[in-house]
Amino acid sequence: MTGTGDEPAEVLRADAELCARLRAVGCTGPLWERAAVEFARYGWSVLSAWIGSRLIMQKCREKGRAVELPGHLSAEDHEDLVAASVAYGLEKFRRSLADGRWRPERGASLRTYFLGSCVLAFPNVFRTWHNDRRRYVDGATAWASEPAASRPGTEPVDLVDAVAALESLTRDESERDRALRRLRFLDYTRTEIADILGMSPGAVGTALHRIQRRDFDLGEERQA
DSSP states (O other): OOOSSSSOHHHHHHHHHHHHHHHHTTTOHHHHHHHHHHHHHHHHHHHHHHHHHTHHHHHHHHTTOOOOOOSOOOHHHHHHHHHHHHHHHHHHHHHHHHTTOOOGGGSOOHHHHHHHHHHHHHHHHHHHHHHHHHHHHHHTHHHHHSOGGGSTTOOHHHHHHHHHHHHHHTTTSOHHHHHHHHHHHTTOOHHHHHHHHTOOHHHHHHHHHHHHHHHHHHHHHHHO
C-alpha cells in the first residue's frame, strides 16, 4: 500500500493496524487510553504553537470556519484554548475512528487526521471562551462601581495603594482570574462570585486555590 498524500506508506500501514486494533475494542479501554495520551500530547504541542503564532486562524479558514484571535492572550487563556481544543478534538477523533471514517488510502496519517479534528473543534471552543471572557469582564464591573466607603476599616489611601498593587499583579492574567481576584478582594463570598461569573462554587474555589498557589510560587522565586 502506498500513500496518496505526503505520509510515508509505512506510517500509513502502522496507523491502519493501530486503527483496526482500536476499532476492535470500540475505541475504549486501556489501549484507547494509551493511544489517547500520545495523541493528546502531540496535539497539545502543535495547537500551542499554532495558537501562539496565530497560524490557527489560517488553519480554521482552510476548514471554512474563520476565527479572529484577539491581539493578546494571557498564558492562562492560551492554555485554556489549547486544552479545550485538544479535549473536544480527541472525542471527535475517537468517534471518527469508531465509525470507520478515517481511511489510510486517503493519505492522511492518524496524527494529521487528529489535528484536523482539533482544528474543527477550535472555533466552537474559541466562541465559548470569548463569551465567557465577556462575562468575566462584565462580572468584574463591581470592582469599578464598589464605593470606597463600603470598605470598613480601610483608609482611602490604603485602598488606593491596594488597588494599584492588585492591578499590577493581574496585568498579565486572564480576564477570569482578574475578575476572581477583584471580587475576592471586595470580600465577595465564593457563592456570590460563582453567581456573578456564572461558575460553580467548586470551580471558583479551585481557581482561587490555583491563583494562590501561583502567587506562592512567584514569591518563592523572588526570595530565591
